[in-house]
Amino acid sequence: MRLQAKFATYNIITKIVIIISLALVFDFGAKRVAYNHLDTRILQKKQQFIKNLSGKEISEYITEQDTDFASYNVLKEEYILLKIIPPVNEKDSIGNFSNEERIIENQTSNYRILTYNFDFNKQQYQLEIGESLASIKQFQETFRNYTLLVLFVAIALTLITDFLFTGYLLKPLSAIINRRLKDVNDPSHFNFDPIETSTSDFQHLDKQLKEMLMRISTSFYTQKEFIANVSHEILTPIAILKTRFENLLNDERVSEEVQNQVYSSLNTLHWLKNVVNSLLLISKIENEQFEQEDEIDIHKQIQQISEEVEHRLEEKNIKLGLHLSHSFQFKGNEALIRTMIFNVVTNAIKYNQLNGRINILDQEINSHYELLISDTGLGIEPELLKNIFKRFGKPATIEENSNGLGLSIVKTIASFHNIDVSISSTLHKGTTIIFKFPATA
Incomplete structure (x- = not known):
C-alpha cells in the first residue's frame, strides 16, 4: 500500500x-x-x-x-x-x-x-x-440528524483536503522513487537530475540515493570491464594451451602414456573453458547486458532444438514427443531463450535411460502459458532439489564431466525474462521442469 x-x-x-x-x-x-x-x-x-x-x-x-x-x-x-x-x-x-x-x-x-x-x-x-x-x-432526533450531517460534511471536507495536502507533501517522494529507483538494474539508465523539494528529509534521502546510485554505476562499469578482461585474459591462455596440447598429440615421438595425459589435460581445459563461458554468461545476464527486443515463437524454438538434438536422441534410442497445442509468442532475447530450453532438453537426454522418452507439452492456466519438459531418466532425490538451481549445486547423481552450471543458467535466463521455473522429480522415474511465462494482456 x-x-x-x-x-x-x-x-x-x-x-x-x-x-x-x-x-x-x-x-x-x-x-x-x-x-x-x-x-x-x-x-x-x-x-x-x-x-x-x-x-x-x-x-x-x-x-x-x-x-x-x-x-x-x-x-x-x-x-x-x-x-x-x-x-x-x-x-x-x-x-x-x-x-x-x-x-x-x-x-x-x-x-x-x-x-x-x-x-x-x-x-x-x-x-x-x-x-x-x-x-x-x-428535537433530539432533529439535532442528532443535523449534527451527524455537519460532522460527515466536515469529515468529508477534511479527508479531501488531507488527501490533496498529503499528495502535495509526498509528491517529491514519489518523484524520488520514480526517478531514482527506476531501471535500478540498469545503471546505464540512471537519472541523476536533482529533485525539487523544500522538505529537508526528502533532500537528504535524494542525496543519499544519488550517491548510492553513483557507487552502483561505478561498480557496474568496473564489473563489465572486469568481465571483458577475464574473457580475454583467461580464454586466450586456454586456447593457447589447447593448441599446444593438440600439437603434442601430432608428434610421433610422444609415448602413449603421455598422449593419455595430454587427452586428460585437453578435457580439463575444455571443462574450464565451459565453466568460464557459463560464468561470463550468467554475469552478463544478471547485469542485463542483453536486449529483450526479439519476437520469440516458442513452438518454432522447440522445433529447431528438436532437429538439432536428433542425432543425440538416436544414440540412446530416446523418443521425443511434442504435444504443443497453444500458440504463444512473447518479446525477449531469442538467443537466451534458445539456450534455456536447449540446456533442459540436453539434460533430459544426458540423464535419461536407454530407450527412454522425453515429452514436451504446453498448457494455459489463468492466462499464463506453461511449458513442461519431462523425461524418464534417473531422477533427483528430494533433499537435493532445493539446491538444484544453485551454481555448482550438482547432485551426486550427475556425472562428473558436468560443471553444475546448466540449470543455474536456466534459472538466470528465466528470471531475466520474468519466467517462473520449477522442478519436480522422482528418483529412478524421471524429472519434469515447468516454465511459467508472464500473463498475457
Whole structure:
C-alpha cells in the first residue's frame, strides 16, 4: 500500500472514531439541553400561574380526583392540574420534576411533570404542570440528524483536503522513487537530475540515493570491464594451451602414456573453458547486458532444438514427443531463450535411460502459458532439489564431466525474462521442469 493511501486510511479510521464519539456526546448533550430548556419553561409557567392565582381561578381548576385534568390544550401537549392536599410539613420552593405517563381522553402520553406544593388562603394545594415529551424526542432526533450531517460534511471536507495536502507533501517522494529507483538494474539508465523539494528529509534521502546510485554505476562499469578482461585474459591462455596440447598429440615421438595425459589435460581445459563461458554468461545476464527486443515463437524454438538434438536422441534410442497445442509468442532475447530450453532438453537426454522418452507439452492456466519438459531418466532425490538451481549445486547423481552450471543458467535466463521455473522429480522415474511465462494482456 502506498504511503499516501496509508495516510488516507489512518485519517478515515480516526475521523470515524471522532464522528462516533462526538455523535454520542452531542446526543447526550442535546437531551440534557432539551430537558433544561423544558424545565425552565415549565418553571416560568408555574411562576406565572402562582402570580395570577385568585380564588376564582382556584375554583375553576380544583378537582378532587387525581385522574381529572383541569386544563389541557387541544393537542394534549401540556396540561395544568390543581388539587387540594392534606397539610405537608416539608415543602420544596421550586418543586419536583419527573417523567410520567398520563391519560387524557383515553390517550396515554409521556409528560415532563413539575409537582409543586404551596399554601393559599390557609389551604394547601398541589400544582401539576406537564408538557409532552414528544417535542423533546423530535428535537433530539432533529439535532442528532443535523449534527451527524455537519460532522460527515466536515469529515468529508477534511479527508479531501488531507488527501490533496498529503499528495502535495509526498509528491517529491514519489518523484524520488520514480526517478531514482527506476531501471535500478540498469545503471546505464540512471537519472541523476536533482529533485525539487523544500522538505529537508526528502533532500537528504535524494542525496543519499544519488550517491548510492553513483557507487552502483561505478561498480557496474568496473564489473563489465572486469568481465571483458577475464574473457580475454583467461580464454586466450586456454586456447593457447589447447593448441599446444593438440600439437603434442601430432608428434610421433610422444609415448602413449603421455598422449593419455595430454587427452586428460585437453578435457580439463575444455571443462574450464565451459565453466568460464557459463560464468561470463550468467554475469552478463544478471547485469542485463542483453536486449529483450526479439519476437520469440516458442513452438518454432522447440522445433529447431528438436532437429538439432536428433542425432543425440538416436544414440540412446530416446523418443521425443511434442504435444504443443497453444500458440504463444512473447518479446525477449531469442538467443537466451534458445539456450534455456536447449540446456533442459540436453539434460533430459544426458540423464535419461536407454530407450527412454522425453515429452514436451504446453498448457494455459489463468492466462499464463506453461511449458513442461519431462523425461524418464534417473531422477533427483528430494533433499537435493532445493539446491538444484544453485551454481555448482550438482547432485551426486550427475556425472562428473558436468560443471553444475546448466540449470543455474536456466534459472538466470528465466528470471531475466520474468519466467517462473520449477522442478519436480522422482528418483529412478524421471524429472519434469515447468516454465511459467508472464500473463498475457
